[in-house]
Amino acid sequence: MPREGILVDRPYERLTREQVELIHQVSMQILTDPGLISFNREAVDILHGHGAAVESIAGDHQSWQVKIPEQLVLKALDNAPRTVKLGARNPDNTLIMHGDEPRVYFITGSETNIWLDVHFPTYVNKADPTREIRIPEFKPRRGTVDDLCQSAHICEHLEMVDGYIRTVNIQDRDITGDNKDVNKFFASLNNNTKHFMSGLTSLKQLDNVVRMAELIVGGKKALEENPIISFITCLVKSPLQFVDDTTATFIEVCRRGLPVAVSSSPQAGTTAPIKEAGIMAQINAEVLAGITLGQLVKPGTPVLYGSVPVRARMDTLGDSYGSVETSQYNIDCVQMARFYGIPNYSTSGVCDSKIPGQQSSIERLFSDIVVAMSGPQYLHCAFGLLDCNSVFCLLQAVLDDAHFKMIKFFLRQPRIDQPEMEAALKQMRAVVTTPQKLYISYIRPVLRSGEISGIYPFEGSGETDDVFEIAYEQMKDLLARPVEHIDRKITARIFEEIPGLLPRLNVYERGS
Amino acid sequence: MSKDIIAIIRENVIQGRKTQDDIGIDDSLAGTPGVVELTQQALERNISPQGIITEGLTAGMQVVGEKFSTKEYFIPDMLASAEAVGAAMDILKPVLESANVETKGKFAIATVKGDIHDIGKNIVAILLKGAGYEVHDLGTDVPTEQVVEFVREEKPGYLGLSALLTTTMIEMGVVIKALEENKLRSSVKVLVGGAAVSEEFAQEIGADAYCIDAFAAIKVLEGY
Ligand code: B12
Numbered sequence: 128m129p130r131e132g133i134l135v136d137r138p139y140e141r142l143t144r145e146q147v148e149l150i151h152q153v154s155m156q157i158l159t160d161p162g163l164i165s166f167n168r169e170a171v172d173i174l175h176g177h178g179a180a181v182e183s184i185a186g187d188h189q190s191w192q193v194k195i196p197e198q199l200v201l202k203a204l205d206n207a208p209r210t211v212k213l214g215a216r217n218p219d220n221t222l223i224m225h226g227d228e229p230r231v232y233f234i235t236g237s238e239t240n241i242w243l244d245v246h247f248p249t250y251v252n253k254a255d256p257t258r259e260i261r262i263p264e265f266k267p268r269r270g271t272v273d274d275l276c277q278s279a280h281i282c283e284h285l286e287m288v289d290g291y292i293r294t295v296n297i298q299d300r301d302i303t304g305d306n307k308d309v310n311k312f313f314a315s316l317n318n319n320t321k322h323f324m325s326g327l328t329s330l331k332q333l334d335n336v337v338r339m340a341e342l343i344v345g346g347k348k349a350l351e352e353n354p355i356i357s358f359i360t361c362l363v364k365s366p367l368q369f370v371d372d373t374t375a376t377f378i379e380v381c382r383r384g385l386p387v388a389v390s391s392s393p394q395a396g397t398t399a400p401i402k403e404a405g406i407m408a409q410i411n412a413e414v415l416a417g418i419t420l421g422q423l424v425k426p427g428t429p430v431l432y433g434s435v436p437v438r439a440r441m442d443t444l445g446d447s448y449g450s451v452e453t454s455q456y457n458i459d460c461v462q463m464a465r466f467y468g469i470p471n472y473s474t475s476g477v478c479d480s481k482i483p484g485q486q487s488s489i490e491r492l493f494s495d496i497v498v499a500m501s502g503p504q505y506l507h508c509a510f511g512l513l514d515c516n517s518v519f520c521l522l523q524a525v526l527d528d529a530h531f532k533m534i535k536f537f538l539r540q541p542r543i544d545q546p547e548m549e550a551a552l553k554q555m556r557a558v559v560t561t562p563q564k565l566y567i568s569y570i571r572p573v574l575r576s577g578e579i580s581g582i583y584p585f586e587g588s589g590e591t592d593d594v595f596e597i598a599y600e601q602m603k604d605l606l607a608r609p610v611e612h613i614d615r616k617i618t619a620r621i622f623e624e625i626p627g628l629l630p631r632l633n634v635y636e637r638g639s
Numbered sequence: 640m641s642k643d644i645i646a647i648i649r650e651n652v653i654q655g656r657k658t659q660d661d662i663g664i665d666d667s668l669a670g671t672p673g674v675v676e677l678t679q680q681a682l683e684r685n686i687s688p689q690g691i692i693t694e695g696l697t698a699g700m701q702v703v704g705e706k707f708s709t710k711e712y713f714i715p716d717m718l719a720s721a722e723a724v725g726a727a728m729d730i731l732k733p734v735l736e737s738a739n740v741e742t743k744g745k746f747a748i749a750t751v752k753g754d755i756h757d758i759g760k761n762i763v764a765i766l767l768k769g770a771g772y773e774v775h776d777l778g779t780d781v782p783t784e785q786v787v788e789f790v791r792e793e794k795p796g797y798l799g800l801s802a803l804l805t806t807t808m809i810e811m812g813v814v815i816k817a818l819e820e821n822k823l824r825s826s827v828k829v830l831v832g833g834a835a836v837s838e839e840f841a842q843e844i845g846a847d848a849y850c851i852d853a854f855a856a857i858k859v860l861e862g863y
Contacts, residue, residue: 562776563761563764567715567718568718568719568722570715571655571662571664571716571719574713574715574716575664
């Protein structure tokens with residue numbers, strides 16, 4: 128049984144059919160004029176081999192202008208699977224995504240450099256020293272592999288997390304460019320039984336991480352049937368450039384037939400036009416270019432239409448995920464992916480705020496609600512992420528989970544039908560004859576059925592706002608709950624066969 | 640045997656099952672007799688009403704109260720149990736009267752003149768009845784003269800007044816004055832409540848107690 132996610136009954140759409148078609152047409156024009164600049168030779172050869180016009184560009188870095196004809200794109204769209212399955216160590220955590228079905232799965236990520244610790248020092252009122260309050264303080268530091276284990280552990284227990292994208296970049300002294308991939312894959316897979324998606328630091332490690340996954344599920348064939356890992360590649364850098372190394376990684380992932388999200392992250396104002404029409408036509412062209420390349424490498428490769436569009440902020444020209452346009456672009460992308468029938472990887476919940484608090488709550492909830500309503504299949508909804516993807520805070524992830532439960536409840540389908548109405552009429556006719564005229568006695572049968580939503584789970588008592596403290600207690604409870612690690616025998620084989628794993632990650636050999 | 644049926648009554652109070660048609664908190668007792676049927680059966684077997692009340696009804700309500708304070712139970716659960724107890728008390732009342740047993744007392748309750756809010760007042764009435772008081776609900780928008788008349792004729796030990804509007808809460812003071820003028824004030828304890836009312840206001844108008852909710856009322860009454 129796959130995970131349930133949330134099936135959005137009537138997804139919210141911003142674009143008319145004409146607007147969707149216009150974006151598509153203009154994207155096709157973009158792909159031939161100006162086309163894409165490719166810094167990757169192999170991509171050029173593959174596209175050229177299938178009829179794309181290619182021209183070498185003079186300059187320091189070797190690059191080519193590639194013009195991708197429409198029929199190549201349309202054929203690729205035909206070959207791309209409409210249904211993508213993402214497997215999981217625990218098969219009950221499998222995700223099944225149909226491009227035409229707006230069923231939303233909530234996913235963590237992206238990879239942040241900074242980990243935010245929280246503690247609660249006590250402050251004394253200067254005017255009245257008998258009065259004390261505890262206020263949360265947040266301390267940033269560089270992320271470690273231990274942090275990644277903790278984050279994977281918590282996310283295993285957060286009910287609304289459907290799949291796991293690593294949340295923190297591991298920067299321990301003993302982590303190098305060569306051993307980073309194997310350690311981040313192992314730390315995540317060993318502490319979480321949900322689907323795991325990741326980018327790759329070094330292409331050289333691709334076969335090692337694939338081998339690790341094969342060992343876990345029981346071989347190559349088993350991994351094909353239950354792809355417990357998938358990849359995310361931002362092979363097109365905006366505007367319209369195939370990056371050399373990520374494109375190489377993408378091609379290799381496609382060759383192995385593993386699921387991959389083709390994502391593009393243009394920034395309106397800097398790397399894409401500032402207005403909606405422009406960024407939409409460009410991001411769509413960029414994603415289609417990636418999908419086309421992938422389907423030429425191996426027809427039928429499971430791909431996700433990945434969109435991480437964002438608007439630039441005017442004070443710094445950095446990303447502004449908190450801007451409302453960012454949500455608009457994302458919703459538009461969901462609609463484009465649905466137009467093509469390909470499952471969509473979308474983005475919400477990333478905020479500009481640097482710490483948990485009012486700003487972060489408002490920014491993230493705003494986009495979480497509206498983007499979820501549009502029905503993306505794979506919603507990278509930034510559990511715990513702050514400061515535009517640079518900071519991860521476990522406490523925030525716990526809060527996010529509760530808020531997603533509210534969104535899930537909100538998106539339930541209305542139950543208005545004949546039997547419901549008959550029951551209601553019966554109640555009314557009975558209640559009006561009683562002296563008190565209250566329906567309270569009819570509450571009980573639904574009180575514990577899950578049919579009515581609960582009160583805010585972090586509501587404090589009295590006049591103080593205790594949200595963070597209550598969430599912190601819950602976070603500690605979740606960390607104290609065990610997770611199902613990879614078993615002893617397989618762990619031993621993984622440590623034998625896969626080079627570069629840190630011995631301290633082997634839970635069976637820690638000597639405790 | 641008599642012990643068994645009292646234990647079953649207590650269990651049904653905890654489950655909030657007034658009659659055999661009620662499901663209860665879970666369906667473990669579904670289809671079996673509820674508090675009303677069991678109370679009748681107990682009387683038929685000549686079990687003492689006091690035993691039914693203290694070991695069955697009150698003991699059950701005690702557990703319900705505990706479950707409420709630990710947040711296992713919600714107000715609708717509490718009300719269901721209170722209604723079950725209230726219905727049992729209606730059955731026991733004539734028996735207690737003929738045996739000259741004292742009840743916890745008569746509690747008259749009204750929403751004052753000009754005010755039609757009654758949700759809170761009704762909840763208080765149900766819970767007090769469930770706590771063993773003989774509750775007389777005079778309704779909403781009740782004229783002062785009617786309240787005074789009821790106190791004179793029926794001699795309740797307690798009078799509860801509810802008001803939710805700042806414009807109608809002054810009517811509570813009017814009622815208390817009228818009771819004084821009719822030399823009835825000392826015969827009855829006056830409890831006031833409702834969103835507009837406060838502790839200070841209650842003192843100002845000479846009420847005996849302000850109650851923030853029905854549970855406060857039960858506490859106050861136990862203190863008398
Ligand atoms: C529901 C409601 C209504 C409903 C009432 C339905 C009904 N069957 O009662 C309707 C829609 C009819 C209504 C009408 C009006 N309402 Co109105 N209403 C409310 C509301 C939202 C909730 C009241 C309620 O039921 N609470 C839930 C119950 C469980 O709580 P409770 O009543 O406080 O009771 C608890 C305790 O207070 C205590 N308690 C109460 N009474 C007693 C008595 C005793 C003896 C004891 C021991 C304890 C006790 O125990 C109860 C249980 O815990 C309040 C807002 C509020 N915050 O209170 C406004 C409110 C009371 N209403 C208000 C107003 C203005 C009106 C109207 C005048 C509006 C209009 N312009 O028409 C009319 C009044 C008409 C009239 N003549 O009375 C204002 C009053 C403002 C003010 N100046 O005082 C309020 C505060 C809303 C607001 N902020 O504007 N209202």
